[in-house]
Amino acid sequence: MTSKVVVIGAGLGGLAASALLARQGHEVTLLEGQDWVGGKSRRIELDGQRIDTGPSLVTFPHVWQKVLATYDALGSGGEGAAEIAGVTLERLPEVGRYYFRGQQANLPVELGHPWYEPWQRFEAEHGTLGPAITHLLTADPWDKGILPALGRLLSRYGTRLTTAAFLDGLDWMPQDLKDVIAIHTLNAGVAPEQTLALYASMAAVMATDGVWVPRGGVYEIAAGLEKLAIHAGVEIHTSEPVISVKPREVTTARATYRGDYVVSALDGGILESLMGRPARKPPARLSCSGIAIFGVLDRELPSEVVTHSVMMPRDPGALFGALGKRIMPDETMAFLNYYRAGEIYPNKKPVAALLLTAPPNGASAEITDPFVVAESERFSDLLGLEQPITEMMSQHKILDPEYFASFGAVGGALYGEPAPWWRSGPFHSPAYNSVRTPWLWRVGSSVHPGGGIPAVLGGVLISMRRMLARMS
Ligand SMILES: Cc1cc2nc3c(=O)[nH]c(=O)nc-3n(C[C@H](O)[C@H](O)[C@H](O)COP(=O)(O)OP(=O)(O)OC[C@H]3O[C@@H](n4cnc5c(N)ncnc54)[C@H](O)[C@@H]3O)c2cc1C
Secondary structure, eight states: OOOEEEEEOOBHHHHHHHHHHHHTTOEEEEEOSSSSSBTTSEEEEETTEEEEESOOOBOOHHHHHHHHHHHHHHSOSSSOHHHHHOOOEEEOSSSEEEEETTEEEEESOOTTSTTHHHHHHHHHHHGGGHHHHHHHHHSOTTOGGGHHHHHHHHHHHTTOOBHHHHHHTOTTSOHHHHHHHHGGGGGGTSOGGGSBTHHHHHHHHHHHHOOEEETTOTHHHHHHHHHHHHHHTOEEEOSOOEEEEETTEEEESSOEEEOSEEEEOSOHHHHHHHTTOOOOOOOSOOOOEEEEEEEEESSOOOTTOOSEEEEOOSOHHHHHHHHHHTOOOSSOOEEEEEEOTTSSSOOSSOEEEEEEEEOSSOOOOOTTSHHHHHHHHHHHHHHTOSSOGGGGEEEEEEEOHHHHHTTTSGGGOTTOSOOOGGGOGGGOSSOSEETTEEEEEEOSTTTSOSSHHHHHHHHHHHHHHHHHHHHO
16 A cells, blocks of 8 residues: 655655655655755865765665665665665775874774784774674664674673773773773764763774775765655655644645655654644753864875874863863864865865864854864874864865754754663664654654764664554
8 A cells, every 4th residue: 555655854864764665655755944955964065176064984884785775675676776876885994093192093003003902802802793783773672683683782791881881891901092982972972971882892893894985975875865765756845844743744835745654854852843842941961063164175185194083182071071061172072084186076176074073052163263273273283284274275164063953953962962871772762653643753863863874774774664564
């Protein structure tokens, strides 16, 4: 039986959900408020050069492969999903180069470095967990089949179930290496005390399984999902913000769309207000926000600068404290993603993205703000550049907490309100669907918090599998 489905929000979550539903033969309309699809993943052009903003790296690439395989399994005939989407993932030579308290180290740590041996031991114990984590990201948490994967993880952590508690117990590991591993919890926007021990394993899994970028830029993931959706027959409407959601009925300024089901890929708070529910109290805790500066460089950087560099604050505890209080830290954790001309993007000039972790205060930022200038100088000194990187940008675009707040999360928190660690990942609240609103399903980072693209796409697979089973 064919059902009519209205999907709200064409971020990665909404695009993937629409594509799978339409591939099964349902009649899907996807409504997006902005004039682009991809949501936080967006493609811009500066000085004729391509730059993708928002996410920059793809981890757990098998989650993407599972999305493609599910699309293929839901329909038959014609080209395969991989050909339609046309995404080619390229592995970066390293996870990144980390700068911390006067030391620098690549991950994986290279032979001869003082951290080499503890890193080898850590990677041997944790680097092989990728398939188990991928399984947990994509399989239904109530499926008995997840037990072996869960068992593999729990056997690593024992009773030390948060990142902080787990790393504290590794008395053979130097404290500075622990801090470098722990900083990866900012991928979930929160401190090591607030995340599952699983996050401690991330750096090792990334070193073993790789960190990837699609050839052409990370926006190829959004563009590939859009192609899959269009190929399956999804009707996509951009520049059409939804203004109200009622049972089986979604209204925009242009029209009212009726469907047997509604799928929301929106931030949870936005959906509640569109449904006319009273505004919730602002959350007491929020994940971090960011100030991201994307620019075209007037020259290439020295050959020793790698694609992905990470600058740590001297005192990570002070950074997590400031983020929790929503005040500017003295020093932050920052990434520099650098692509030489012709590398990843089809560009004639080098481009860079400087991403500064910032508190979720909803504030606007300029490239001349003292915090931005100071951190750009600190990072550029560490990299041995002759000039601050922001001064080498002939053109730039800055995205700040105010911009990220426009996606709905209070203060521009990149991952919204953090769930308590024991409700991370698939054990989230709100659920994908509830008995009170059987017509409404949810996908996206607000129901699968704390993990970026793999969590969003894995969450779509779980939610849509359940929804399709219910529909049939
Ligand atoms: C700076 C930054 C860096 C990141 N880096 C990484 C990374 O390196 N790797 C990684 O894996 N992840 C990363 N992430 C996370 C990743 O980008 C997100 O997890 C993912 O893009 C979220 O997708 P989503 O579909 O859940 O939400 P969104 O992208 O927020 O999509 C929601 C959509 O709903 C639309 N919408 C909102 N209100 C309405 C309305 N009323 N009507 C219609 N449409 C509406 C929005 O316009 C948007 O398109 C990063 C995120 C940011 C911001």
